[in-house]
Amino acid sequence: MKEPHQGDGGDLGRRVAQRRAELGLSHDQVAESASMDPGYVAYLEEHPGSLSRQSLYRLAQALRTSPAQLLGADTETPPGHAATAEPDPGIRPLSTEECLKLIAPGGVGRAAFTEAAGTSPAVLPVNYTLSEGAVVFRTAADGVIARHTPGPMSFQVDRIDGGTSEGWSVLATGRAAIVNDARLAALREHHTVRPWAGGERDVWIRIDAERITGRRVGGRRALGEDRT
Structure with missing residues (x-):
């Protein structure tokens, strides 16, 4: 059974919508990269919901960010605190x-x-x-x-x-x-x-x-x- 990520779905949706807008991506583009239905991506931005760990990871990858950032788990972490994902930027x-x-x-x-x-x-x-x-x-x-x-x-x-x-x-x-x-x-x-x-x-x-x-x-x- 998939383990869902519970929490404030409204905040998650807001972060998804904000990040998608920053990248200039459509619902269809995000959905294709995340292997999701475009309608679900749009629904997620406006309604509380939950995601499995796998779905959250795919969505974060599609939005070129991290699951922690989408969940708001790193809001108190100074920018650039974590090790870079790029080995040789x-x-x-x-x-x-x-x-x-x-x-x-x-x-x-x-x-x-x-x-x-x-x-x-x-x-x-x-x-x-x-x-x-x-x-x-x-x-x-x-x-x-x-x-x-x-x-x-x-x-x-x-x-x-x-x-x-x-x-x-x-x-x-x-x-x-x-x-x-x-x-x-x-x-x-x-x-x-x-x-x-x-x-x-x-x-x-x-x-x-x-x-x-x-x-x-x-x-x-x-x-x-x-x-x-």
Whole structure:
């Protein structure tokens, strides 16, 4: 008899749907790779359910992740903590166009700047979006970021997939400024940036990058290399 994985099926479905969307896969594509019915994959994303160990493993393989990540068992584990599944991962530099495409969806990044000469840089996580090729985020009027602006600032975004030993990192370096001109109304109308932290965060910061660099780490498939 197969041993089912019980638990919060809603959370499992949410993670399956999120990972499928990240990879840009259809229900049919996931189902084919996991040897499942497409209708069941769609059902699993929206309803509580259970999977056998074998089915969970096949689904994780189809989504290029691990069973633990689909179950949420590793949410407290630091990214990159486990040994990589790829025995000999490679590194490939990314073009500016590739970097912009990777960070375009927005999410969480890290703003880095030096408050005073000779001091260590401050690195703060913020929710951001991309507007006209510039990084944009909201902050508090009396916060350390607003006090530093205008001024030089770097912004770093990365993604790590422990299940497939793949990842990328993008670094944008330029100058930050408070948006208080005609572009402010357009930002508020067309971009939704909801900071995780509470409090009033009505100041919009824009980083116009002077230089964007990045790199991708992983196996041949992740780096776009031909295995033949």
